[in-house]
Amino acid sequence: MSSPRDRDRDGFDDAAGSGWQEPAHLGEGAGTPEDLPAGAPEDRPAGAAEPGWQPPGWELPTVEPERSGTTAVPGPDPAWTPPATEERRPDVRGVPGVPAQLVDPDDPYGLRRWAEQVGWRTSDGAGPEDAALAELVRTAPVRPGKEDRPGHVLRGRGNGLDLVACDVLSPVGRGFVVTHAITAAPVLGAVPGFRLSPARIWRHRAGGLVQVPSPDPEFERRWVLLAAEDGPQVRRVVEDPVVRQALLGSDDGDELWSAAGFVAAVRPDAHRPLLVEHHARLLAAVVGALARG
Numbered sequence: 001m002s003s004p005r006d007r008d009r010d011g012f013d014d015a016a017g018s019g020w021q022e023p024a025h026l027g028e029g030a031g032t033p034e035d036l037p038a039g040a041p042e043d044r045p046a047g048a049a050e051p052g053w054q055p056p057g058w059e060l061p062t063v064e065p066e067r068s069g070t071t072a073v074p075g076p077d078p079a080w081t082p083p084a085t086e087e088r089r090p091d092v093r094g095v096p097g098v099p100a101q102l103v104d105p106d107d108p109y110g111l112r113r114w115a116e117q118v119g120w121r122t123s124d125g126a127g128p129e130d131a132a133l134a135e136l137v138r139t140a141p142v143r144p145g146k147e148d149r150p151g152h153v154l155r156g157r158g159n160g161l162d163l164v165a166c167d168v169l170s171p172v173g174r175g176f177v178v179t180h181a182i183t184a185a186p187v188l189g190a191v192p193g194f195r196l197s198p199a200r201i202w203r204h205r206a207g208g209l210v211q212v213p214s215p216d217p218e219f220e221r222r223w224v225l226l227a228a229e230d231g232p233q234v235r236r237v238v239e240d241p242v243v244r245q246a247l248l249g250s251d252d253g254d255e256l257w258s259a260a261g262f263v264a265a266v267r268p269d270a271h272r273p274l275l276v277e278h279h280a281r282l283l284a285a286v287v288g289a290l291a292r293g
Helices: 004-010 012-017 111-118 128-138 217-222 232-239 241-248 273-291
Strands: 121-123 149-158 161-172 175-186 194-198 210-212 223-227 255-259 262-267
Touching (some): 128 161, 128 175, 161 273, 175 273, 194 232, 210 232, 217 223, 232 241, 241 273, 255 273, 262 273
16 A cells, blocks of 8 residues: 555656646746736736736826926915805894894893783892892792892783792803793782692602692692691692693693792793793682682
8 A cells, every 4th residue: 555655755746747837827937828818918028027917998097206396286266256154143032923133132032022012010130129039039949049039020910910920040150041930929818838849840848848639630640739738728729620720731841839928830941921921820720729718
């Protein structure tokens, strides 16, 4: 039995491969014209590396280097003109139905314009008659800041009530930003302390208050009445059908409370005419329920 070493010793591989040579595209030889692909160049200097074949027409044009020592820099097109830039205007939110060019930047919601039309008075919140509003802001159930103050105050009459509306101004830098809107109605006589809040809103500073149940399961699911003490007067708030209808027909975005001789409503927004009217309807229902009996 022979082995590979026996075949090497007997000259088996030499005899079989003595006439074999490496193909032209792998070896050092130039090969024959028959071995070259169609379109490949046949004349090249001896010893030059064989170029990679590419189809006819793929050659890039020869680039001649700059010989002058300077580089040409393209200048601007004399016929070109820059595009016109759009004039930027202050971003103010307008009043529905009022053209943007007629919006007053100092009164973007048209609140003062509305107050003049309905005969309400305006003030800046710093006058003597506004002192009670500072206490109302301080007791609001929305955790106001220590330096928050009332501003943009309106006074007038609506839905059978004397009303006062103001924004809550919070200091930022050298100015103020509006964080909440409050509308309040002064009430005569003693009114127990209470808070009427949407059930979905987290209630701050509710310690010491008791929940007053409602006979309406739907109202009980969406609204929570907390009071310093349970009694017939506060129960009338959740038992009154007008109050329940007004609150169930809202978006559950307001909180109501009593303090400083007022029953008030607050919402995290800047005041505008529609919000004043909305708060006036809620306050008319709640004050009416408290006054009955």
